Amino acid sequence: MHALEEIRERARAAAAKPALYGADLDPCEYTAEAGECGYVESLDQLEELGAEELARAGVEISGKERSGSYVQIDGSVVHSKALEKGLEVLGCREALEKYDWLWDYYWNAVAVDADKYTADVELNPFEGYFMRAMPGSRTIYPLQACLYMREPRFVQRVHNIIIAEEGSELHIITGCASKHDIEAGLHLGVSEFYVKRNAKLTFTMVHSWAEGMDVRPRSAVVVEEGGLFMNNYIAMEAVRSLQTYPTCRLVGEGATARFNSIMVAQPGSELDVGSRVVLGAPGCSAEIISRAVTRGGNIVARGHLKGETGGIRAHLECHGLILEEGGAILAVPELEGHHPDVDMSHEAAVGKIAQQEVEYLMSRGLSEEEATAAIVRGFLNVKIEGLPPRLEQEMKRMMEMSRRKAL
Amino acid sequence: MGDPEKERDAMLELRDLAVAVDGRQILSGIDLEIGYGETHVLFGPNGSGKTTLLMALMGFPRYQVTGGAIKLNGEDITSLPPDERARRGIGMMYQRPPTVRGVSLRQMVSISSRDDLDVASLAGEMNLEEFLERDVNHGFSGGEIKRSELLQLQAQNPDLVLLDEPESGVDMENLQLVGRAIRRLLQKDLVRRRSKSGLIITHTGYILDYVEADHGHVLCNGTIVCSGNPREQLEGIRRYGFEECATCTR
Numbered sequence: 001m002h003a004l005e006e007i008r009e010r011a012r013a014a015a016a017k018p019a020l021y022g023a024d025l026d027p028c029e030y031t032a033e034a035g036e037c038g039y040v041e042s043l044d045q046l047e048e049l050g051a052e053e054l055a056r057a058g059v060e061i062s063g064k065e066r067s068g069s070y071v072q073i074d075g076s077v078v079h080s081k082a083l084e085k086g087l088e089v090l091g092c093r094e095a096l097e098k099y100d101w102l103w104d105y106y107w108n109a110v111a112v113d114a115d116k117y118t119a120d121v122e123l124n125p126f127e128g129y130f131m132r133a134m135p136g137s138r139t140i141y142p143l144q145a146c147l148y149m150r151e152p153r154f155v156q157r158v159h160n161i162i163i164a165e166e167g168s169e170l171h172i173i174t175g176c177a178s179k180h181d182i183e184a185g186l187h188l189g190v191s192e193f194y195v196k197r198n199a200k201l202t203f204t205m206v207h208s209w210a211e212g213m214d215v216r217p218r219s220a221v222v223v224e225e226g227g228l229f230m231n232n233y234i235a236m237e238a239v240r241s242l243q244t245y246p247t248c249r250l251v252g253e254g255a256t257a258r259f260n261s262i263m264v265a266q267p268g269s270e271l272d273v274g275s276r277v278v279l280g281a282p283g284c285s286a287e288i289i290s291r292a293v294t295r296g297g298n299i300v301a302r303g304h305l306k307g308e309t310g311g312i313r314a315h316l317e318c319h320g321l322i323l324e325e326g327g328a329i330l331a332v333p334e335l336e337g338h339h340p341d342v343d344m345s346h347e348a349a350v351g352k353i354a355q356q357e358v359e360y361l362m363s364r365g366l367s368e369e370e371a372t373a374a375i376v377r378g379f380l381n382v383k384i385e386g387l388p389p390r391l392e393q394e395m396k397r398m399m400e401m402s403r404r405k406a407l
Numbered sequence: 408m409g410d411p412e413k414e415r416d417a418m419l420e421l422r423d424l425a426v427a428v429d430g431r432q433i434l435s436g437i438d439l440e441i442g443y444g445e446t447h448v449l450f451g452p453n454g455s456g457k458t459t460l461l462m463a464l465m466g467f468p469r470y471q472v473t474g475g476a477i478k479l480n481g482e483d484i485t486s487l488p489p490d491e492r493a494r495r496g497i498g499m500m501y502q503r504p505p506t507v508r509g510v511s512l513r514q515m516v517s518i519s520s521r522d523d524l525d526v527a528s529l530a531g532e533m534n535l536e537e538f539l540e541r542d543v544n545h546g547f548s549g550g551e552i553k554r555s556e557l558l559q560l561q562a563q564n565p566d567l568v569l570l571d572e573p574e575s576g577v578d579m580e581n582l583q584l585v586g587r588a589i590r591r592l593l594q595k596d597l598v599r600r601r602s603k604s605g606l607i608i609t610h611t612g613y614i615l616d617y618v619e620a621d622h623g624h625v626l627c628n629g630t631i632v633c634s635g636n637p638r639e640q641l642e643g644i645r646r647y648g649f650e651e652c653a654t655c656t657r
């Protein structure tokens with residue numbers, strides 16, 4: 001395990017390295033002790049563990065229309081199972097024991113010494129999932145993952161590895177949630193995605209944290225030739241602070257990445273959410289779309305497109321809506337071209353709801369509040385292309401659920 | 408309306424109405440009465456204040472009533488917001504409605520509708536099936552906007568129909584369709600039982616070839632300078648232009 005020693009060494013060196021963005025937090029101030037949760041064979045046995053809370057995160061407890069599930073509560077893996085051929089769902093540590101080759105993927109997309117949070121996940125006990133679609137496999141239903149926190153002041157350390165093998169199609173829905181009355185907690189989530197040649201991976205994530213939670217996801221994606229990665233991220237409920245800036249590297253010709261982020265900042269929330277795509281081969285394309293609404297909290301909406309080679313196309317769209325005074329939105333769209341033949345553009349706008357639009361809807365009979373709600377809803381209603389129709393429905397349902405609680 | 412002794416209220420009654428936009432006086436001394444089942448047209452040169460009048464009738468806060476009153480069915484609605492007016496039966500077709508991103512035409516139709524209705528078939532009649540899922544007014548052509556507005560109005564089915572230049576930008580092919588929709592809104596196939604009233608702004612007068620109007624008014628410089636037979640007025644305007652209206656003594 002020479003390689004692991006080197007990883008550890010790098011992690012130790014970065015243990016105190018603050019992140020570039022977001023309030024600086026000390027994982028040591030949280031507890032790693034939480035009540036153990038036993039493994040359950042069937043999802044419906046989870047009900048006594050607070051199924052309603054799991055449903056909050058969009059997890060389908062019945063397991064219906066899911067091709068498999070992973071559920072983690074605090075630091076315990078309580079369920080991991082794939083139901084369809086061609087899919088694999090394991091705990092990450094279990095998978096690393098099972099497959100020697102998996103070590104090549106471990107801390108490959110995400111740098112272990114990126115900051116103190118990545119280092120912390122490596123230097124302490126962690127859980128997390130391993131999901132894999134075998135070459136050429138296609139499943140009708142998505143896999144689901146749920147990371148739940150209920151122990152007060154707990155630090156949840158997660159390391160996920162997701163692989164869509166050559167020519168496969170993999171859809172994942174994931175809910176991350178905490179008990180809504182938890183006074184404090186820290187979620188550190190490392191996710192490494194690998195999209196092989198001509199594979200397609202869609203990842204739809206809903207965050208439903210609590211007012212006292214701090215959240216630091218650390219994700220990175222590598223997409224090979226002809227591959228497609230699509231990330232849909234929804235965070236509308238209260239959180240103390242959330243900072244994430246996943247990077248997707250398109251390394252093979254004709255690879256594609258799409259990021260859609262839909263955020264609502266509640267009063268007191270600090271959201272710093274970005275997406276970055278590095279286009280490293282000809283024929284690659286990328287699209288980053290974010291919609292940010294503040295009801296009094298602060299949002300930084302970042303986006304960075306980097307065209308390293310010619311023959312690439314990329315677009316970035318960053319729209320913000322300020323509903324209440326006291327809220328602030330900073331849109332930071334960045335374009336970086338390293339070749340004359342790049343086609344990159346961006347569009348950013350921050351403002352309030354147009355009174356003219358509210359009045360238009362009012363003249364059709366809606367009250368001012370109803371009209372405002374309809375417009376905000378429309379603003380957040382990003383048209384997401386490329387999801388299978390069923391999944392698109394599911395995503396709409398999840399968004400609607402979040403939205404109802406958030407607005 | 409119950410008391411036969413009392414003079415019957417009009418659908419709409421304006422007495423000495425004055426309207427300012429952003430502190431600038433645009434309309435003054437407007438007297439207008441529209442009876443039940445009547446259709447009135449409003450002529451006037453560009454910038455004379457026609458749109459301003461309609462916006463004030465719908466109750467948009469920027470169009471501030473600085474004098475006089477607006478009565479609907481005898482009720483003073485001068486200080487009511489647009490949604491209250493819509494609920495009381497006023498509906499308006501915009502000359503330039505805003506685009507609302509993320510809100511589809513289908514949603515607008517369902518927002519507007521008082522009752523359950525067959526949106527698809529109504530949209531079919533207006534040649535707008537393909538537009539139902541599109542964001543309302545986003546990338547719509549001039550004529551498409553008119554048809555979309557009329558589709559929403561048909562869903563809303565107002566008692567007092569306010570139309571701002573319904574024919575402008577509409578091609579010949581769709582003019583028939585627009586005319587038919589307006590006739591339906593105004594119950595033109597009813598005679599004795601007709602109760603819907605209308606106020607139609609028209610710059611060109613073409614709409615009169617499709618919709619009968621009972622009374623005409625000419626608005627110049629923010630005030631009504633002439634009321635009478637709409638066809639005669641149109642004839643005069645076509646022959647002599649609006650300049651004559653202001654000084655007309657006929």
Ligand SMILES: Nc1ncnc2c1ncn2[C@@H]1O[C@H](COP(=O)(O)OP(=O)(O)O)[C@@H](O)[C@H]1O
Pocket residue numbers: 428429433451452453454455456457458459460
């Ligand atoms: N929203 C507005 N902002 C600024 N000026 C306006 C606005 N609406 C109307 N006006 C002014 O009021 C006058 C009347 O305009 P309008 O009612 O649109 O005329 P019409 O519809 O007869 O062409 C014009 O001088 C116009 O510039």
Ligand SMILES: [Mg+2]
Pocket residue numbers: 457458459502571
């Ligand atoms: Mg006008």
